[in-house]
Amino acid sequence: MRHAVSLGGGLWMGMDNSAGIGEKPQDIIQAPNKLVSYMAARVALLELWCAGAEPNTILLTNFTGESAWQDYEKGIQQVFDEIETPLPPLAGSTESNIETLQSGLAVQLIGRITQDIDTCGDWYLIGSPLVGQAVLERADEVVSLGELQKARQSGAISYVHPCGSGGVTKELERLGIVASVEVPEGSAGPSTCVLVRSSLEEVELRKRFTAPVLKLG
Numbered sequence: 001m002r003h004a005v006s007l008g009g010g011l012w013m014g015m016d017n018s019a020g021i022g023e024k025p026q027d028i029i030q031a032p033n034k035l036v037s038y039m040a041a042r043v044a045l046l047e048l049w050c051a052g053a054e055p056n057t058i059l060l061t062n063f064t065g066e067s068a069w070q071d072y073e074k075g076i077q078q079v080f081d082e083i084e085t086p087l088p089p090l091a092g093s094t095e096s097n098i099e100t101l102q103s104g105l106a107v108q109l110i111g112r113i114t115q116d117i118d119t120c121g122d123w124y125l126i127g128s129p130l131v132g133q134a135v136l137e138r139a140d141e142v143v144s145l146g147e148l149q150k151a152r153q154s155g156a157i158s159y160v161h162p163c164g165s166g167g168v169t170k171e172l173e174r175l176g177i178v179a180s181v182e183v184p185e186g187s188a189g190p191s192t193c194v195l196v197r198s199s200l201e202e203v204e205l206r207k208r209f210t211a212p213v214l215k216l217g
Helices: 033-050 066-082 133-137 145-154 167-175 202-206
Strands: 005-008 011-019 053-062 090-094 104-113 122-126 159-162 194-198 213-215
Touching: 011 033, 011 053, 033 053, 033 066, 033 104, 033 145, 033 159, 053 066, 066 090, 066 104, 066 145, 122 202, 145 194, 159 167, 167 194, 202 213
Parallel strands: 053 090
Antiparallel strands: 005 011, 011 104, 053 104, 122 194, 122 213, 159 194
8 A cells, every 4th residue: 555554444544745845945946835735745645546545634734834825725726626526624734833944744635445456457657757856847747647537437547556755666666566678767756657557558548648658567
């Protein structure tokens, strides 16, 4: 289930965080707050999908300050707009006593198992491993949540496994997969690429995604 945590009773939690990325002068990477929360929420969502769960509650921890809350909420809303799903109830907390020098936030999605994990089909990599500024500069290589959702709902893919800072190779090792082709190296940052299983031929799967599609074996 990668990093999703079982809460018991069929409930799971996916989460992600970031620090030093945002709109404050001392942030290491300058990026709109809306984009930062969007990326954190997409990672948390992909972790839930990996467990076969759908989100029904959102928790937002905001270390940046009160002025960032609205944009953070907009970024999370964008995730659910992309998958054409109503925004679940959102609650959270903001650090308002201490003015931090750099931005920081954490997003947690809690959801319930809605489907059994089906691992039939061939393994594919969808998207490219990107991190930092490359996420902004090569946005067309980031796997689309909307396209993933449609592929899941249509049965075109049967399993989604997000890649993270350890890169594609680490996730292949975690799953015990030996790829028969060369896989791209580097951190996948905010899960800019995913491993999926599909019974479709590569040419058919490519039609469903804007980001690169690579058959692994």
